[in-house]
Amino acid sequence: MNRHYIENDEDALKIGPLTLSSRLILGTGGAPSHRVISETITASGAEMVTVAIRRFDPTLRDGSIFEELAKLSVHVLPNTAGCFGARDAVLTAELGREALQTDLVKVEVISDQDTLLPDPLELARATEELVKRGFYVFAYTNDDPALASHLANLGATAVMPLGSPIGSGLGILNPHNIELIAERIECPVVLDAGIGCASDAAFAMELGCDAVLAASAITRAKVPKSMARSISMAVRAGRLSYLSGRIPRRRLAQASTTDEGKPFT
Amino acid sequence: MNRHYIENDEDALKIGPLTLSSRLILGTGGAPSHRVISETITASGAEMVTVAIRRFDPTLRDGSIFEELAKLSVHVLPNTAGCFGARDAVLTAELGREALQTDLVKVEVISDQDTLLPDPLELARATEELVKRGFYVFAYTNDDPALASHLANLGATAVMPLGSPIGSGLGILNPHNIELIAERIECPVVLDAGIGCASDAAFAMELGCDAVLAASAITRAKVPKSMARSISMAVRAGRLSYLSGRIPRRRLAQASTTDEGKPFT
């Protein structure tokens, strides 16, 4: 740690082929309109946005969300939301690559409609196959350190553990696991799913995550633009907090004003 | 809520005779030097700093912490740290008023050296007396909503509940109580004591607190300047998060990408 550190350009995030100065990745799901997406991107300063490939419609280039994102010069991270098996996810990823001309893909392989939890077995299969096919694979996973290790070993570009189910706003249900993942995985770790508010995002970064993805927390907030700005600041605050070396937790008090008189008058 | 709200000057905090644009109040306890205090004030943009009255030494005007603070044009909030009874606290407050020419005082009446928890009975007595004597009383209290009500009714300018013991870094041990206090008390509520890192500060603001006080979390961090900046951002992020209307918590998932096809291509 640089003792003179204050946030600066040197703290950029290298993730796959990209270098990002914002550690907040936006999701577009749940947004009521294109305008809201644009506003939240601008308000947050995010440089990467994930969009479901199934939203791509080749017959409509004008006015599509992809048009919109192109104007804002953000990196698009296509995702396989809605896929239920490895095969489905791989096919969808290929469609996305062709349509959007990018090797990036966030692989989501869902287990069931109620929880939208990732299916660990199909996820591992899809990751292995997509890496073989030359994708930069961002793997949306549960919070299991053992599965995260597998995904990293299979060549994932980034491991993206959930804090809690998609859209639940429950925050980080198992900080112990997220911290273990962040400590033990070499590739970037992005906290994905479950963020409900700013403190959740700051906490994720303090646990050692390299970035945070937020979708519903922003797009479904009462004032999305303002929440986008809030969560963006919280990610930066959490990153700085992590780098600044927090005080240890103590069971009892420690006087902040000592009794020994006047230490620095 | 203003639907177009993004943080702006209209969100200033009115507290006693003051109007503050920063909602972070700094403590100086635990700081290894005057330079660190100056740096953390500058890095955080804080406009109010609390200092133990017992640090004041009339024989030394030059080079005192008070000299230092005067140069930085921050509001000084003298505190009665180290006092064990109402009488002691009132006398100390009067000394501070005379020496520092301010009617502001943060009243601390400590119960014992191990926990440094406030003594509720002596605190109420001191608050009552100091209000009578014309002070603006910032009352450092436990997290009990019933005691907070008493203090507000006695005329406290601000109620300052702890998150956890001073210097413990344990964060907010009872969010339920802090939220009740913020909802039910008319005067400003400042989360005081226990903050360990940025997410704690953001969380306090999301619970509805009007401001946060941080001392050890900053002065004893590995890189105080950087942590000052982090916690300052977190307070702003938490305030915005509170104002932006967070999503409700849900037990199961809510798809951020709907199945109904392409909602806004």
Place this chain on the structure above:
Amino acid sequence: MNRHYIENDEDALKIGPLTLSSRLILGTGGAPSHRVISETITASGAEMVTVAIRRFDPTLRDGSIFEELAKLSVHVLPNTAGCFGARDAVLTAELGREALQTDLVKVEVISDQDTLLPDPLELARATEELVKRGFYVFAYTNDDPALASHLANLGATAVMPLGSPIGSGLGILNPHNIELIAERIECPVVLDAGIGCASDAAFAMELGCDAVLAASAITRAKVPKSMARSISMAVRAGRLSYLSGRIPRRRLAQASTTDEGKPFT
């Protein structure tokens, strides 16, 4: 600790003038009928029951709850539920003493109807006065270790901190405070209010409480008799767990089956 300890008669609770073998105290509030109260007493084996003094009606001796309790040979702990100030509580306590011929009293002085939280200032006044008048004072208090110390120093027979608001079923919101109280207070500590289920009761005992009071958790459960038995067992289990010396918490795993071969074949 007796290394050969298994629950036995030697672990009786001495509290004021009484010696109890059951560490569960029952509340009667919320019970739909006398029969339910009798059943829960029998199913739990509780030896002490608290009843609101305002329920006493001198014109009705037969069929009153007090008649019922007399038949079951349990100790009655009259309480001042519904009192809003020290004076009210003291008068009510005196009425209870006269009517029920007992010097025991659980003093409740409520702050407001929404939270039913104890008023710390009036509680201290009432405790002081009732001790002077020769009562065995069981003081229903918040979870503040500093106030608990005051109450013990004022001569309370037992200090009864809440886990969370009465009837809320939120369990123990601040275990850190309850543990501090149990460690630091000489007189018996009874966890009162907030218990929702068996694990809450066991946890209270593991934090070092000497007993647990449960009312709504039992009387308002779907099957009160069965819940009474459950919570009674949980109190015993928690007490034994506390005495048996739990394993330390570890961040990583510790193999329960070692690799060093076959330790005891």
Place this chain on the structure above:
Amino acid sequence: MNRHYIENDEDALKIGPLTLSSRLILGTGGAPSHRVISETITASGAEMVTVAIRRFDPTLRDGSIFEELAKLSVHVLPNTAGCFGARDAVLTAELGREALQTDLVKVEVISDQDTLLPDPLELARATEELVKRGFYVFAYTNDDPALASHLANLGATAVMPLGSPIGSGLGILNPHNIELIAERIECPVVLDAGIGCASDAAFAMELGCDAVLAASAITRAKVPKSMARSISMAVRAGRLSYLSGRIPRRRLAQASTTDEGKPFT
């Protein structure tokens, strides 16, 4: 729910080919001696005990842990502790079957020595293979509801999610997941690993688990025999609490003594 329910024989646990009246399963790992194992079995009333197959030594029948268990008439559940891949686990299971003449096996496939977390991919493979080979498979798994579904669908006899890492004593880190698993899985769910004390065990049962496995919490407690009895009672208390219909959680208070006068004098 039987409104007149109090624990009785009708609540026996059917698990694979067995019917158990005790819902506590003991682990032997960490025990300092055979005597301690015997004592904890007796004190707890447990009817099933899991033992690492690698402890079996065919050259030593007398004085082995298996001899000891045979005398106590408990069911032995051989486990594959220490195995790092599906193949290893399957071979070990076959050795156990031959040596111990039982089709029961608890399959553990470990990911790494630091966390001892289950490897989800190898676990699924091993479970599939062992079911094919006619075993009753008790699958030690992480707390992921999606993986638990897979294991149940593969034919596992019981799904055994961890609360936290083996021997950590951290309790149940993600109650939300455990509750989802208990709700959604048809076969018995046994909370395995992480239990540190009685309240953890009661909590597991209240979340809907069908049984609890405890090893280190008992064998490494200061007084194992007494802790065995404590955790055994806690499991029963938690089961009863689950069946008795707990009160809902409320944010504010609910008077247990109503104001409407004397409800049942």
